[in-house]
Amino acid sequence: MSRIVVQNRTFGVLRWVVIVILLIATVFPFYYMIELSFVPIEELLLHPDRLWIPIQDFTLDTYANVLKSVDDGGQGFGHFMLNSAIVAVATAAITLLVAIPGSYAVARLKFFGQRQVSTLFLAVYLFPVIIIAIPLFVGFSAIGIRESLVGLVIVYIAQTIPVSVHMLRGYLKSIPVSVEEAAMMDGASRFRILTRITIPLAMPSIMSTALYVFMIAWNEFLFALLFLTANRDLWTVSLGLSQLSNGIEVSKTVLMAGSVLLTIPIIVLYGLAERTLTEGLTSGADKG
Amino acid sequence: MTQLANRATAAPSGGRRRRSISNRRDNRAGLTMVLPTTIIIFAIIIVPVIWNLILAFQDTSFTSIAENGLANPFTLQNFADVLTDPGFWQSLGTTVVYSVFSTAGSIAVGLIAALAFRKPFRGRGVARSLMLLPYVAPVVAVTFVWQIMLNPQFGIINSLGTQFLGWEHGIDFLGKAPFALMTVIGFEIWRYFPFAFLFLTARLVSLPGDVEEAALVDGVTPWQNFRHVVFPQLLPVISLLSVLRLIMTFNKFDDVFLLTGGGAGTEVSAVRVYDQLVGSFDIGGAAANAFVLSAILAVSLFIYVKFFARRGEED
Numbered sequence: 001m002s003r004i005v006v007q008n009r010t011f012g013v014l015r016w017v018v019i020v021i022l023l024i025a026t027v028f029p030f031y032y033m034i035e036l037s038f039v040p041i042e043e044l045l046l047h048p049d050r051l052w053i054p055i056q057d058f059t060l061d062t063y064a065n066v067l068k069s070v071d072d073g074g075q076g077f078g079h080f081m082l083n084s085a086i087v088a089v090a091t092a093a094i095t096l097l098v099a100i101p102g103s104y105a106v107a108r109l110k111f112f113g114q115r116q117v118s119t120l121f122l123a124v125y126l127f128p129v130i131i132i133a134i135p136l137f138v139g140f141s142a143i144g145i146r147e148s149l150v151g152l153v154i155v156y157i158a159q160t161i162p163v164s165v166h167m168l169r170g171y172l173k174s175i176p177v178s179v180e181e182a183a184m185m186d187g188a189s190r191f192r193i194l195t196r197i198t199i200p201l202a203m204p205s206i207m208s209t210a211l212y213v214f215m216i217a218w219n220e221f222l223f224a225l226l227f228l229t230a231n232r233d234l235w236t237v238s239l240g241l242s243q244l245s246n247g248i249e250v251s252k253t254v255l256m257a258g259s260v261l262l263t264i265p266i267i268v269l270y271g272l273a274e275r276t277l278t279e280g281l282t283s284g285a286d287k288g
Numbered sequence: 289m290t291q292l293a294n295r296a297t298a299a300p301s302g303g304r305r306r307r308s309i310s311n312r313r314d315n316r317a318g319l320t321m322v323l324p325t326t327i328i329i330f331a332i333i334i335v336p337v338i339w340n341l342i343l344a345f346q347d348t349s350f351t352s353i354a355e356n357g358l359a360n361p362f363t364l365q366n367f368a369d370v371l372t373d374p375g376f377w378q379s380l381g382t383t384v385v386y387s388v389f390s391t392a393g394s395i396a397v398g399l400i401a402a403l404a405f406r407k408p409f410r411g412r413g414v415a416r417s418l419m420l421l422p423y424v425a426p427v428v429a430v431t432f433v434w435q436i437m438l439n440p441q442f443g444i445i446n447s448l449g450t451q452f453l454g455w456e457h458g459i460d461f462l463g464k465a466p467f468a469l470m471t472v473i474g475f476e477i478w479r480y481f482p483f484a485f486l487f488l489t490a491r492l493v494s495l496p497g498d499v500e501e502a503a504l505v506d507g508v509t510p511w512q513n514f515r516h517v518v519f520p521q522l523l524p525v526i527s528l529l530s531v532l533r534l535i536m537t538f539n540k541f542d543d544v545f546l547l548t549g550g551g552a553g554t555e556v557s558a559v560r561v562y563d564q565l566v567g568s569f570d571i572g573g574a575a576a577n578a579f580v581l582s583a584i585l586a587v588s589l590f591i592y593v594k595f596f597a598r599r600g601e602e603d
Contacts, residue, residue, distance in 0.1 A: 007509045018404040019415065022397075025478065026419050029433045032444065036436065049447040102325035110311065111318025117326060124333050128539040128585065130558045131578040134343065134565055135336035158332030161325055190317040219426040221542045226566070238428040242546060245432055252436060259429040270424050274417045282490040 030263070037062055037260045041251035062257040070232075075250060077258050079233070080240040084218055085265075087149050087236060091156040091217040092210045099161050100206065103168035104194055108177075125162040129222060137226055147231050155223050160213045167212065167281070171205035172198065208276035211269055218266060237262040337582075343575035366576035376577065379560040380584075386469065386544070386556050387537035390476035395529055397477055398484025399522070403514070405485075406492055416489075423482040431546035434475055438462055468552035472544050476537060484529050491525045492518075531592060538585060557581050 035053060036044055043050075043057050068074020105111065106118050136155060140146035145154075175198065183193050199206065224239040235243065241258045244250045270277065344367070346360040370376050405416060422430060437443050438461040446458035461471045495518070503517050541558035544550060550559035557577070564574035 004507065004509050007511055011510050015404045015407075018400055022401055022404070022419060023415060026422055026482070029430060029437065030421060030425070032437060033429070033433045045442050048442040049444050049451065098324045098328060101321035105318040105321035109314045109318035109321070111315040111322075114318065117322050120329065121325070124329050126535050126585075126589070127333060127337060128558070128578065128582050130539060130541060130561050131340050131582050132333055132336040134561075134571060134575050134578060135339035136332070137565070138343070138571065139336070139339070154332060158328050161328060165325060190314070190321075194321075215424060219428075221428055221546070222562075238426055241428050241432060245435075255432065256436070259432050262426050262429045266424055266426060267421070270420075271417075274420070278420070278486055282487055 033256055033259050033263070036253050037256040039253055041253045044253055062251075062254045063261075065254050066257045066261065075240070075244060075254065075258065076232075077237065077240060077261055080235050080237045081261065083149060083234060084236040084238070087152055087156065088214045088217040090149075090153045091160065092214040094153070095157050095160050095164050095213045096206060096210055098157070099164035099168060099209070100199065100202075101194065102161070103165040104172055104198060106165060107169045107172040108180075109190070121162045121165050125166070129159070133222065133226055136223075140227065146227050147234065148227075149234060151227055152223060152236075153217075156213075156217045156220060160216050163216075164209050164213060167209045168202065168205055171202055175201050204276050208273055208279070208281075211273045211277055212281070214269065215266055340575050341579060343571055344579045345576075346572055348572045348575075366572045367580070369573055370576045370580055375555075375560070376580075379555045379557050380581075382469065382554065383538060383556040383558075386473060386476070386554075387534055387540070389473045390480070390537045391530055391533040393473065393477035394480040394533060395484045395526060397481035398486075398529075399488055399526070401481065401485045402488035402492055403518075405489065419485060420482045422479045423486075427479075427542050428546060430479065431475070431543065434471075434547065435462065438471065462548050463552050465553045468548050468554045472547050472554050475547060476540070476543060479543065480533060480537075483533070487525055487529055488522060491522055495521055531589075535585060535589070539581075 035051070038059060039053055039057050040059055040061070043053075064074070066075045066077045068076070069079060070076045102121075106114065106121070137146065140151045145151040179201070180193050180197060183197055188196070218236075219238065220236075221238045221242065224236045225242070228234045228236070228239060229243070237258070241255060241262055244258070245252075245255050345362045345364070347363050347365060348360055401419065405412060405419075437445050440446055440458035440460045440463075443458070443461075445461070446455070449455040450458060459467060461467050500513060500517050503513055508517070539558055540556065541562060544554055544556050545559050545562065548554045550556070550563065555563075558581075561574050561578050561581070564570045564577060
């Protein structure tokens with residue numbers, strides 16, 4: 001009896017301690033990133049442990065500097081963001097275009113080799129990325145698309161398709177077959193059923209998949225580093241930030257502004273679709 | 289009599305034919321619909337994996353590939369070099385330590401978080417989405433903030449540590465041998481515990497409540513309830529998470545590369561392969577190294593599926 005009371009009390013208190021610690025641990029780096037992005041570098045060096053900014057030290061020069069083009073004496077992040085946006089949007093659009101019919105087929109239709117195809121998609125998800133990096137580096141150099149955003153998009157599509165099929169398949173399976181059968185009675189073709197009935201019904205899942213793919217493409221680093229390092233005009237935000245932070249020419253607080261700019265689109269999209277995204281992720285991987 | 293028998297067999301065969309027509313149509317539609325996905329996966333993943341295997345058996349450099357394509361002479365030299373290089377074994381050891389501790393840590397923290405967030409409280413939804421930030425945020429941005437926070441000269445952690453915790457000097461968290469590996473493991477736990485949290489929360493929500501209620505009515509303590517009622521039901525998700533995270537962390541490149549560049553005892557295998565490829569242009573060596581890694585992974589996965597996965601299902 002008393003043991004229950006004691007444990008109930010301890011766990012009751014521990015629970016709040018855990019919640020507070022975890023929240024500080026997850027949120028603080030982001031807060032610190034934002035804070036440092038608004039001060040000149042001298043302020044960081046003078047007061048490294050300051051947790052807020054006095055109003056007279058507040059500056060927006062860091063953002064102006066990081067966004068301005070190189071010709072205007074800035075770091076050109078505006079251009080990097082455009083590159084990242086092009087790559088991420090193209091990847092998300094093409095991946096969906098290919099993955100929706102693919103996942104529909106795997107979820108609904110009986111066809112020759114269905115099991116093998118399903119297993120293949122899953123197995124590919126587990127391949128070490130570094131193993132495909134070497135041949136792709138060599139092959140893309142040979143056909144001349146290594147130093148281009150197109151090459152990057154192709155790699156990202158291949159990397160995100162297995163996850164997308166996985167996420168979509170789980171959702172498509174949960175749509176009752178009877179809805180489609182009614183349309184089939186009226187003589188609609190599979191393609192028509194897919195575009196007119198299934199896709200509209202699956203919209204929440206499609207949106208969350210699109211968002212997930214966008215996030216992967218926007219955040220990706222290895223292939224951008226392998227393919228595009230030599231050509232500054234093609235740098236994505238991730239690559240630009242890592243390249244510039246290796247040098248000493250650009251001040252750390254200016255690069256913090258760059259980090260914030262890299263992170264904001266992700267936070268905004270995540271905030272818009274957090275619920276469907278987390279549902280899509282867990283349902284997708286659970287059924288594997 | 290024969291007519292009746294004929295009619296009796298004719299009816300189902302007509303139905304079968306109709307069904308087989310629709311089956312055939314489904315077959316064709318299915319194949320058409322998976323074709324683009326399959327082509328992309330073959331061209332960008334399967335073919336490169338096979339090509340990697342070929343490269344691993346050749347003494348290749350960028351010039352020899354440009355001249356001869358795939359027609360370079362075959363050799364086992366790359367594998368001999370990889371397997372006799374102490375650096376390979378060292379990086380393999382580092383990778384194992386890194387992936388095991390990161391996986392175990394992130395799942396443990398994720399589990400604690402999921403349990404702490406189990407009972408509703410005001411603001412739980414917001415708090416939960418905030419906790420997922422490290423997982424969704426761009427890796428370059430978060431590694432950069434960690435570098436700044438841990439900087440020995442102007443990092444806030446060292447500044448607070450010397451002021452309040454009595455550290456004599458700032459600690460070079462990312463540049464000195466035992467600390468660097470601990471820090472990258474800590475980073476990995478920080479970044480991926482939300483992933484475990486997400487999955488464990490989803491499972492907790494769908495647990496049937498009656499067993500637990502019965503146990504609590506019977507006067508079970510909260511710890512006993514967790515240990516004997518809740519935890520066993522989470523085991524399948526935990527084992528799935530362990531496998532997924534182990535595979536992902538074993539291949540991890542960007543987190544370590546961005547934090548330490550592979551220095552100070554943090555050279556995990558993926559970073560080593562990258563250095564071989566970009567640093568010394570040793571394509572054959574890098575390919576052989578990558579191949580050995582995949583083989584290790586494939587064998588472990590095979591053993592897991594063969595001996596452990598089935599037992600998990602029966603539970």
